[in-house]
Amino acid sequence: MTDAATLPAGRARPVPGSAGALPARAVSWLRRRLFASWRDGLLSLGVIAVLGAIAWAIVPWALFDATWHGASRADCTGSGACWAFVSAKASQFVYGFYPPAERWRPDIAFALLVAGLVWLMVPRIPAKAYAGFFMMIVLPVATFLLLHGGFAGLTVVPSDQWGGLLLTLILAVSGITFSLPFGVLFALGRRSRMPLVRWFCIGFIEFCRGVPFLTVLFMAIVMLPFFLPSGTKPDPLALAVVGIIFYEAAYMAEVVRGGLQALPKGQYEAAMAIGFGYWRTMLHIILPQAVRKVVPGVVNTTISLLKNTTLVMVVGLFDLLNIVSAGVSDPLWAGSQAEGYFIVGLVFWLMSFGLSCYSRAIEARFARAERT
Amino acid sequence: MGWLYQGLLVAALALLACVAVGNLHDNLAARGLKLGFDFLWQEAGFEIAFHLIPYTASDNYWRVFLIGITNTLLVTVLAILFSTILGFAVGIAQLSGNWAMSRAARIYVEIVRNLPQLLHILILYNVALRALPAPRAAISLGDAVYLSNRGILVPALTTDRPGLLALAVLVGLAAALALFRSLTGYAERSGRSVNAWLPALAVLLLVPALAIGLSGAGLGISVPRLKGFNFAGGWVLVPELSALVIAMAIYNAAFIGELVRASIQSVNKGQREASAAIGFGWWQTLRFIVIPQAVRVLLPPLSNQYLNILKGSSLAVAIGYPDLVGVFTGISINQTGRAIEIVAMTMAVYLAISLLIGALINLFNHMTRIVER
Numbered sequence: 001m002t003d004a005a006t007l008p009a010g011r012a013r014p015v016p017g018s019a020g021a022l023p024a025r026a027v028s029w030l031r032r033r034l035f036a037s038w039r040d041g042l043l044s045l046g047v048i049a050v051l052g053a054i055a056w057a058i059v060p061w062a063l064f065d066a067t068w069h070g071a072s073r074a075d076c077t078g079s080g081a082c083w084a085f086v087s088a089k090a091s092q093f094v095y096g097f098y099p100p101a102e103r104w105r106p107d108i109a110f111a112l113l114v115a116g117l118v119w120l121m122v123p124r125i126p127a128k129a130y131a132g133f134f135m136m137i138v139l140p141v142a143t144f145l146l147l148h149g150g151f152a153g154l155t156v157v158p159s160d161q162w163g164g165l166l167l168t169l170i171l172a173v174s175g176i177t178f179s180l181p182f183g184v185l186f187a188l189g190r191r192s193r194m195p196l197v198r199w200f201c202i203g204f205i206e207f208c209r210g211v212p213f214l215t216v217l218f219m220a221i222v223m224l225p226f227f228l229p230s231g232t233k234p235d236p237l238a239l240a241v242v243g244i245i246f247y248e249a250a251y252m253a254e255v256v257r258g259g260l261q262a263l264p265k266g267q268y269e270a271a272m273a274i275g276f277g278y279w280r281t282m283l284h285i286i287l288p289q290a291v292r293k294v295v296p297g298v299v300n301t302t303i304s305l306l307k308n309t310t311l312v313m314v315v316g317l318f319d320l321l322n323i324v325s326a327g328v329s330d331p332l333w334a335g336s337q338a339e340g341y342f343i344v345g346l347v348f349w350l351m352s353f354g355l356s357c358y359s360r361a362i363e364a365r366f367a368r369a370e371r372t
Numbered sequence: 373m374g375w376l377y378q379g380l381l382v383a384a385l386a387l388l389a390c391v392a393v394g395n396l397h398d399n400l401a402a403r404g405l406k407l408g409f410d411f412l413w414q415e416a417g418f419e420i421a422f423h424l425i426p427y428t429a430s431d432n433y434w435r436v437f438l439i440g441i442t443n444t445l446l447v448t449v450l451a452i453l454f455s456t457i458l459g460f461a462v463g464i465a466q467l468s469g470n471w472a473m474s475r476a477a478r479i480y481v482e483i484v485r486n487l488p489q490l491l492h493i494l495i496l497y498n499v500a501l502r503a504l505p506a507p508r509a510a511i512s513l514g515d516a517v518y519l520s521n522r523g524i525l526v527p528a529l530t531t532d533r534p535g536l537l538a539l540a541v542l543v544g545l546a547a548a549l550a551l552f553r554s555l556t557g558y559a560e561r562s563g564r565s566v567n568a569w570l571p572a573l574a575v576l577l578l579v580p581a582l583a584i585g586l587s588g589a590g591l592g593i594s595v596p597r598l599k600g601f602n603f604a605g606g607w608v609l610v611p612e613l614s615a616l617v618i619a620m621a622i623y624n625a626a627f628i629g630e631l632v633r634a635s636i637q638s639v640n641k642g643q644r645e646a647s648a649a650i651g652f653g654w655w656q657t658l659r660f661i662v663i664p665q666a667v668r669v670l671l672p673p674l675s676n677q678y679l680n681i682l683k684g685s686s687l688a689v690a691i692g693y694p695d696l697v698g699v700f701t702g703i704s705i706n707q708t709g710r711a712i713e714i715v716a717m718t719m720a721v722y723l724a725i726s727l728l729i730g731a732l733i734n735l736f737n738h739m740t741r742i743v744e745r
Contacts, residue, residue, distance in 0.1 A: 033469075033470070033471035034470065034471055034472055036469065036470075040469075040470050043470050043472070043473060044470055044471075044472040044473070047470075047472040047473050047476050048472055050476075051472075051476060193374065194374045194377060194378050195378075196378040196381060196382060197377065197378060197381055200381060200385070206727075207723065209726070210722060210723040210726035210727060210730075211683070211719045211722045211723055211726075212682075212683035212684070212685075212686040212697070212722055213683070213686075214686040214687065214689065214697055215686065215697065215701065215715065215718050215719050215722065218697070218701050218705075218715055218718075219715050219719070222705060222711040222715065223711045223712055223715045225399070226395070226396050226399045226400070226711065226712060227392040227395050227396055227399075228395055228399075229395050229398075230395060230398040230399045230402050303486070307487070307488035307489065307490075308488075310488040310490040310491065311490060311687070313490070313690065314689055314690055321488065321490060321491060321494070337494075337498045337499055338495075338499045341491060341494060341495050341498075341499065344491065345487050345491055345495075348486070348487055348488055348491065349483070349486045349487055352486035352487075353482065353486045356486070
């Protein structure tokens with residue numbers, strides 16, 4: 001292990017037969033990977049032509065012919081994108097309809113979130129248990145108090161004014177931090193020896209996995225209020241968050257169950273042999289190992305949850321995607337959907353792609369830890 | 373100990389149910405509502421832009437419910453068809469020895485699957501379809517298919533005896549399948565190489581042709597033609613349906629491509645080498661060695677993806693295509709206020725289809741499991 005780690009990276013080592021000059025090696029590479037036969041060559045040229053045509057259409061639109069400044073769509077006379085729309089509506093994209101004078105409050109919430117995420121996700125920073133406590137208890141409470149206000153002289157900002165990236169992050173982060181522990185409980189319940197607990201968990205999980213997320217949202221928003229004490233007027237955002245947690249917990253449960261099933265039976269038996277009870281076995285022996293096995297699955301579920309948050313537009317919340325519709329409903333900027341979707345798509349793509357890269361890195365780290 | 377926990381769970385659920393039912397009773401009384409499904413026979417009174425079965429505004433909500441189901445199934449079937457074709461292409465392209473091809477497929481997968489499906493649908497509907505020309509200047513593909521901002525027009529098969537034609541196609545399909553199975557069975561028993569595809573295809577085409585020819589039914593192809601400001605003839609895929617199907621095909625093809633790639637890679641390299649060693653060519657290796665093993669790995673996640681397509685079709689509501697969620701859970705709740713009944717019915721439909729397909733997957737797994745000797 002140690003020699004492998006001290007050796008330089010593989011590609012720095014000389015490979016037999018490739019000792020020639022760089023141009024010669026490049027030609028040989030091209031021969032092998034692009035022009036192995038005349039059919040292969042035609043295919044390569046065709047693919048390159050198609051990719052080139054797409055780039056040829058998008059790059060001038062997005063960069064060279066674009067209009068960067070302006071006060072309305074009428075100022076965008078070029079044939080390219082109208083980025084003036086995005087810069088005019090940038091603060092709306094981030095904060096929604098949050099009052100401009102109060103926007104330092106979401107700023108603090110963003111900073112808290114970033115701090116919590118860095119603490120949780122960078123492996124070198126210690127005390128992960130406290131980071132979990134911070135993300136699950138401190139952050140939601142602090143964020144809610146800060147954004148909602150109504151104490152210590154902070155004006156109340158009702159949740160229908162929250163929107164844009166702020167709302168998307170609230171939905172995604174609260175969904176993930178709460179659906180994971182519930183998912184673990186449901187996964188344990190599904191493998192429980194107690195039939196009533198097992199049936200309840202199976203029923204819940206299979207129900208959630210069998211219906212579209214949208215119907216769960218409808219259930220939370222239009223059906224759930226019928227079952228709450230009469231006279232209460234529940235907040236649509238809170239109902240949407242409940243719907244997201246409810247739905248994603250079932251998916252998390254299935255992911256965690258996969259990890260539980262992958263552990264050898266000997267682990268349970270060894271824990272029992274040294275006299276551990278059920279909860280101590282789970283907390284100290286089973287779950288720490290299962291969690292390592294399910295990191296890719298949990299990140300995949302997180303990415304799908306992040307993408308699923310866009311569905312709240314159907315029940316009238318203005319998340320990052322729906323805020324584009326709000327922007328183009330401004331008569332000054334009518335017809336600017338393409339630019340709005342481009343930017344919003346870029347933000348979603350960076351978040352999802354970043355998460356999957358992080359998952360791959362952490363997987364490799366666990367794999368290394370396993371080998372030593 | 374176990375009984376204590378279970379007792380607590382049951383007690384908690386019962387308490388929750390009691391409180392919820394009590395609240396429900398109060399809420400319904402306060403709004404003057406009653407639970408029940410009698411509203412299904414009320415006149416709906418609104419128009420639906422796209423329906424496969426006859427409908428007018430004077431039909432009842434039960435009819436609306438059926439239209440929602442058929443529209444959802446139509447989108448699902450079309451999206452499954454196109455995403456499967458595209459997905460297999462993407463999956464195979466990712467494994468191509470050609471660097472440009474595999475890179476392009478990889479880029480496609482990484483871009484598409486990291487964007488929300490709803491964003492795909494909105495871009496297709498609000499940007500791509502809007503950019504298409506008006507019908508008068510429609511983009512023509514071989515003078516048979518037209519793309520315009522009123523939707524996609526494709527040639528339609530017309531006949532005055534649709535029932536007969538459908539029956540003939542079904543009989544032809546059954547006969548072709550039976551012939552194919554008996555020919556491949558004969559090939560396996562006798563060890564001879566028999567081409568089973570051609571005779572089966574011939575039967576598949578001959579039966580409907582004979583039925584039409586003998587009964588003297590009229591058969592024609594209606595090609596869309598520009599008449600005035602709009603098209604006549606052909607089959608119109610309304611813009612909502614076109615956008616939904618194309619966007620869902622693009623999105624889900626990225627996931628299916630990954631499944632196809634993983635399933636082919638899961639076949640042990642030794643299998644290919646052994647196959648080459650006994651003199652199998654490229655096609656024989658693929659057909660008899662790789663595909664049978666890859667399919668066993670592929671089908672469970674693929675059918676799961678098909679279920680995702682079914683559930684994803686509910687996003688139709690965002691662009692106003694009248695699927696089950698849009699027309700029933702959306703409009704009908706607003707009109708009647710019957711939130712509980714309607715949400716329950718909608719969920720029951722999706723659950724029933726999911727459980728049915730889940731049962732079929734289990735059946736398939738059972739049939740194709742490796743029989744250990």
